[in-house]
Amino acid sequence: MIYEHSWTAVAVFGVFVVSVLALSFILGAKAKSSHGYFAAHGQIHWFVNGIAFAGDYLSAASFLGICGMIAFYGYDGFLYSIGYLAGWVVALFVIAEPLKELGRFTFADALDKKFGSRGIKLAAALSTLVVSLFYLIPQMVGAGTLVRPLLGLSHQAGVLTVGVVVVLIVVTAGMVSTTYVQFIKGAMLVVFCALLTVMILRGGLSLDPGQPGVPAGAFEEVSAATLAEIPGFHLLQESGGWAGKPYVRIGREGDSAAVSVYRKSDPAGATLRLCQTLSTLPGGKKLANGLPQGTGPGEGNLWPVGRIASLPDGKSHTGPLGPISFLTTLQDSQVELWKSEKIKEADGSETTVYYPSITPGADILMPGGSPTFKGVRGENLTDKLDFLSLMLALFCGTASLPHILIRYYTVKDQQAARRSTVVGIATIGAFYVLTLYLGLGAMTGGALDPTNSNMAAPLLARTFGEFPFAVISAVAFTTVLGTVSGLILAASGAVAHDLLQGVFGLTMPDRGKVLAGKATAVVVGLAAMALGVVFERLNVSFLVGWAFNVAASANLPSLVMLLFWPGTTKQGITAAILVGMSTSLAWILLSAQAFVDVYGLPPERALVPFSQPGLVTIPLGFVVLVAVSLLTRPKLIAVNKP
Amino acid sequence: MTPTQPAQGEGPTIPPADLTKVHARLGLWLYGLYLACYSAFVGLSAFAPGVMSRRPLGGLNAATLSGLGLIALAFLLALVYMALCRRAAKKAEPR
Numbered sequence: 001m002i003y004e005h006s007w008t009a010v011a012v013f014g015v016f017v018v019s020v021l022a023l024s025f026i027l028g029a030k031a032k033s034s035h036g037y038f039a040a041h042g043q044i045h046w047f048v049n050g051i052a053f054a055g056d057y058l059s060a061a062s063f064l065g066i067c068g069m070i071a072f073y074g075y076d077g078f079l080y081s082i083g084y085l086a087g088w089v090v091a092l093f094v095i096a097e098p099l100k101e102l103g104r105f106t107f108a109d110a111l112d113k114k115f116g117s118r119g120i121k122l123a124a125a126l127s128t129l130v131v132s133l134f135y136l137i138p139q140m141v142g143a144g145t146l147v148r149p150l151l152g153l154s155h156q157a158g159v160l161t162v163g164v165v166v167v168l169i170v171v172t173a174g175m176v177s178t179t180y181v182q183f184i185k186g187a188m189l190v191v192f193c194a195l196l197t198v199m200i201l202r203g204g205l206s207l208d209p210g211q212p213g214v215p216a217g218a219f220e221e222v223s224a225a226t227l228a229e230i231p232g233f234h235l236l237q238e239s240g241g242w243a244g245k246p247y248v249r250i251g252r253e254g255d256s257a258a259v260s261v262y263r264k265s266d267p268a269g270a271t272l273r274l275c276q277t278l279s280t281l282p283g284g285k286k287l288a289n290g291l292p293q294g295t296g297p298g299e300g301n302l303w304p305v306g307r308i309a310s311l312p313d314g315k316s317h318t319g320p321l322g323p324i325s326f327l328t329t330l331q332d333s334q335v336e337l338w339k340s341e342k343i344k345e346a347d348g349s350e351t352t353v354y355y356p357s358i359t360p361g362a363d364i365l366m367p368g369g370s371p372t373f374k375g376v377r378g379e380n381l382t383d384k385l386d387f388l389s390l391m392l393a394l395f396c397g398t399a400s401l402p403h404i405l406i407r408y409y410t411v412k413d414q415q416a417a418r419r420s421t422v423v424g425i426a427t428i429g430a431f432y433v434l435t436l437y438l439g440l441g442a443m444t445g446g447a448l449d450p451t452n453s454n455m456a457a458p459l460l461a462r463t464f465g466e467f468p469f470a471v472i473s474a475v476a477f478t479t480v481l482g483t484v485s486g487l488i489l490a491a492s493g494a495v496a497h498d499l500l501q502g503v504f505g506l507t508m509p510d511r512g513k514v515l516a517g518k519a520t521a522v523v524v525g526l527a528a529m530a531l532g533v534v535f536e537r538l539n540v541s542f543l544v545g546w547a548f549n550v551a552a553s554a555n556l557p558s559l560v561m562l563l564f565w566p567g568t569t570k571q572g573i574t575a576a577i578l579v580g581m582s583t584s585l586a587w588i589l590l591s592a593q594a595f596v597d598v599y600g601l602p603p604e605r606a607l608v609p610f611s612q613p614g615l616v617t618i619p620l621g622f623v624v625l626v627a628v629s630l631l632t633r634p635k636l637i638a639v640n641k642p
Numbered sequence: 643m644t645p646t647q648p649a650q651g652e653g654p655t656i657p658p659a660d661l662t663k664v665h666a667r668l669g670l671w672l673y674g675l676y677l678a679c680y681s682a683f684v685g686l687s688a689f690a691p692g693v694m695s696r697r698p699l700g701g702l703n704a705a706t707l708s709g710l711g712l713i714a715l716a717f718l719l720a721l722v723y724m725a726l727c728r729r730a731a732k733k734a735e736p737r
Contacts, residue, residue: 078706078709079709081713085716089672089680092720092723093669093719098666101662324702327706328702365705366691366695366703367691377691384689387687387688395680422717422720422724429713432713
């Protein structure tokens with residue numbers, strides 16, 4: 001789809017960025033010491049910190065990705081929400097307080113407090129860097145995909161804008177300003193999502209959401225006979241990649257490119273539904289629905305999709321609904337979901353067909369609708385293991401994310417750490433319930449872009465007017481800004497504090513440490529911008545799942561065992577981090593998902609049975625830790641039992 | 643373990659150093675409870691989709707109900723944990 005960029009969105013975004021930067025400069029004046037830079041002097045109020053947790057956690061992937069996944073596939077996006085939130089239970093009940101007691105600046109500090117080992121510092125700093133970078137890539141890619149439609153910039157320009165603003169924020173004030181950016185963003189995100197949800201519920205569900213640009217008759221089924229008789233058109237042969245596919249194509253007389261595609265609703269093809277197509281011709285020219293792509297006269301653009309195909313009791317609209325009746329009504333309706341299929345033709349041109357698929361609402365509110373989770377509905381055990389593995393990684397990953405862990409050092413004491421986690425859980429939980437409504441609202445609101453699920457939430461907001469659209473876009477931007485600055489800070493702490501000082505024994509005055517941190521922030525920021533441009537085509541949720549798997553495999557075993565098993569040795573911790581990190585990385589690189597999405601190879605050639613490593617590599621981390629700890633047990637323990 | 647603040651008055655008091663341990667034990671219990679619910683949810687989703695598509699209360703299906711339930715449960719347990727920690731801290735306060 002082609003979007004016309006909105007000046008309101010540009011203005012609101014500008015105001016946002018300028019106020020956030022101003023706040024950074026003002027607060028930056030306060031943070032002179034390293035404790036101030038990396039841990040906000042430990043003086044952030046627990047409530048602010050709690051909302052900032054939500055701000056840190058609700059990344060672009062949470063907000064845009066989950067909304068989009070629910071809008072395209074239904075319940076499966078909600079599965080991510082459930083897993084992400086469950087991870088907070090681990091953080092609150094198991095990790096939060098002991099960690100607060102142990103550390104001062106970074107995750108490596110906490111692990112290393114008991115041992116003072118350079119090996120641990122090195123391993124922990126490495127895993128922080130790796131996880132932060134992998135978590136940064138989807139954020140930057142998300143930023144790039146967002147700006148194109150919202151501000152009319154190119155992908156690269158979007159990535160650069162976000163990168164520069166974030167580095168400015170981090171360099172000017174460190175953890176204090178990052179915390180307040182996250183606080184503002186977290187609060188705005190929840191408030192505006194709540195407002196949107198109220199608007200969705202008040203609008204109810206309707207067979208015709210009344211979005212502009214939809215051609216007449218797009219919602220109706222046509223019979224094969226009428227199709228053959230449209231004046232000025234003729235049926236095309238099923239040649240090349242179209243052979244054997246359930247499509248019927250009609251072309252306009254005298255124009256070989258102007259083709260409309262219909263999909264057979266049943267194998268016999270008695271009735272058909274109009275599809276949308278995006279084609280790339282051998283010369284690189286693009287066609288949308290058989291016309292040159294563009295928004296001018298004589299040009300074609302995809303129309304927005306997603307609506308209810310039939311409501312219970314034959315109604316055409318429901319009027320205002322309650323939060324429960326919205327879900328139960330949807331469950332008893334039929335929904336028009338849009339799927340896609342790529343077809344290669346003999347002359348080298350490639351066409352993506354977007355076709356409506358009428359799906360019962362009861363199916364939409366069940367797991368297994370999306371490609372990621374489809375194994376749940378099958379009989380194949382390894383597909384089910386893949387699902388279990390991802391759910392395990394989400395559960396264990398949260399408490400192992402370095403940018404979440406460092407937020408425990410910004411509050412005064414354990415009680416404040418506990419309180420802020422509870423505020424965080426409440427905010428994040430409420431947000432995830434809201435995203436269910438936003439996603440389902442986008443699914444049925446008639447404004448979806450069939451080519452890009454990430455745009456579901458902003459496009460939904462647009463159906464309620466230009467201002468909600470501008471605000472949601474600005475919030476989405478700050479989402480990226482906030483998460484990226486938190487990650488860059490975590491990475492710069494790892495380098496300046498753990499690597500330079502801890503491992504290489506560089507003694508620095510306090511100011512020097514802050515400078516080193518800021519220099520690292522610039523370097524990491526540049527690296528993130530470069531990666532964001534390079535990985536433009538990669539699926540965002542794939543990368544987030546990757547980061548969670550690596551974080552959980554590398555960090556969780558050592559964190560948990562250090563806190564609960566007195567026999568843990570420094571060699572055990574170092575080995576567990578390195579093994580967990582490298583095996584989970586290797587597993588992902590050898591998985592079917594990576595073969596398809598990264599290398600473009602057939603998935604059958606993958607070397608591991610399922611794509612998510614967590615189920616294997618998290619337990620492996622524990623095994624390695626225990627084994628190495630037992631082998632390196634201190635030889636002389638004077639135990640005198642009475 | 644030496645209490646940092648000597649207990650005064652009657653009744654059992656918990657020294658602050660042990661308070662962390664009390665919290666940790668509480669936390670592990672609540673964590674275990676949540677883990678059981680989460681595992682049941684994931685297990686049923688993977689191996690018994692038939693159960694998840696039932697509508698136990700007549701309206702919403704079990705999948706949606708249990709998903710929303712897990713989110714609510716996380717918040718409830720967090721509140722319970724706070725309350726229990728506060729009670730433990732009160733006990734520990736020297737009178």
